Amino acid sequence: MTLAIHNPASSAPPLGAYSNGISAPAGGRWLYIAGQVGVEPDGRVADGFAPQAEAAWRNLVAVLADAGMSASDLVKVTHYLLSPDDLAAYNAVRMRWLGAARPASTLVVVASLAKPEWRVEVEAIAWHA
Amino acid sequence: MTLAIHNPASSAPPLGAYSNGISAPAGGRWLYIAGQVGVEPDGRVADGFAPQAEAAWRNLVAVLADAGMSASDLVKVTHYLLSPDDLAAYNAVRMRWLGAARPASTLVVVASLAKPEWRVEVEAIAWHA
């Protein structure tokens, strides 16, 4: 039982490091990861956009690991930024943590996150047989 | 094994083409579809809001089809617009592609999508026994 990728020629090709569709067969465990932000395990907010993105992904992968999973188990990732100007820096961080994984993804630019100093939030859904 | 719709009288009725709740029994396949935008399979961005919405839904249904599913298998759809003024045009496109399907839905207006010319993004989750 493994995840299947769906990138049909009849839809626009993926426009970044994601798959257009991923399906999971019956059975297996599902993990939901809360929106992770650029806060370190000691509670300090990382200074600047790229360090925040790095901390958010480090948190996300730590939650995956706690559930016995890794980036290759990601099915869906949703990314919230505060500015399109941060997109290139964000994608560099995202691709390093994703490795070869290409989960289904959505990225939107929102007005604000829960605290004014937070500049990125990333949540995820993962599955393992 | 089929999807069950939950529209209890004790909650506000659906305020559009959706159900307040949909539940799936144990088993079955789950498909996650990345946020689809108004880009054609050849990479061209559709010109104007309604053509973008049409292209985004065409992409979404193409991914469903690639997984052996159709609009009637949609469980949850999340819609991101850039302006409430586009809502009427969006709903016309959405309802044509949904047919009789009424997936659980959320619609929000965000500040921007990943590219400034994109005006709508739609993601979905589907299930088939």
Add this chain to the structure above:
Amino acid sequence: MTLAIHNPASSAPPLGAYSNGISAPAGGRWLYIAGQVGVEPDGRVADGFAPQAEAAWRNLVAVLADAGMSASDLVKVTHYLLSPDDLAAYNAVRMRWLGAARPASTLVVVASLAKPEWRVEVEAIAWHA
């Protein structure tokens, strides 16, 4: 078969009434709840932010109940506000309805919801063995 909570010391601790990760074992029913807003079952929009938040959560819990579930079955909740100034009032309502439940959560501030008078929208995913 029960939900498992994942709050590893290697990730930033939860910064509110949520868990960083929740996993569900194979099997069980999944419920998707559409974005609920501050509209009463009779169609009237609640007057003011806190009454809207209250009505949205009352709707959400009514849908849970219709599926034979309760707040303790919530796996993921996504909260959309229009202003960070509403956060304290929102969290008071949210915590009263959650009780001891700590679902994975994401909260973002968006530009607008589908109608200009709506000030909060909350959607959820729940699981029951």
